[in-house]
Amino acid sequence: xxxxxxxxxxIAEDRQQTxxxxxxxxxxxxxxxxxxxxxxxxxxxxxxxxxxHLYFDRPPPVQRAGVIDHYALTSTxxxxxxxxxxxxxxxxxxxxxxxxxxxxxxCHDPNGAKVELAFDAGESL
Numbered sequence: 001x002x003x004x005x006x007x008x009x010x011i012a013e014d015r016q017q018t019x020x021x022x023x024x025x026x027x028x029x030x031x032x033x034x035x036x037x038x039x040x041x042x043x044x045x046x047x048x049x050x051x052x053h054l055y056f057d058r059p060p061p062v063q064r065a066g067v068i069d070h071y072a073l074t075s076t077x078x079x080x081x082x083x084x085x086x087x088x089x090x091x092x093x094x095x096x097x098x099x100x101x102x103x104x105x106x107c108h109d110p111n112g113a114k115v116e117l118a119f120d121a122g123e124s125l
Contacts (some may be wrong), residue, residue: 007049009054009055010111011055018109018110020110021088025084025085028051028052031044033050038055038058039057042054051073070116071113071114071116075118076120077123078125079124079125081117082094090107090108091108097121102121104119
């Protein structure tokens, strides 16, 4: 049975801009990555498993998003994350789900990948 998403992989056009976004703005950390024979990085949240894999060795596809609209990362500290996005000049859209009250913050990484940051309804601005 499938129990969850293991990771997402992003083809990064610009190493530094991509790391600045995921590490500097979103707060992931670069961590252990096996020698895979190509350039890349694995990014971790608070847990022991890499959530985002980055490729630095290949050009992005012509059709950037393909059939995947976005991916979502379970997140905390809505106020802090929004402040970091604002300070970095990252355009974003904040929504509140009707019914559950959960927060959804949508933005794009430097490579065009649409990222949803999903926050608990108990978070506040």
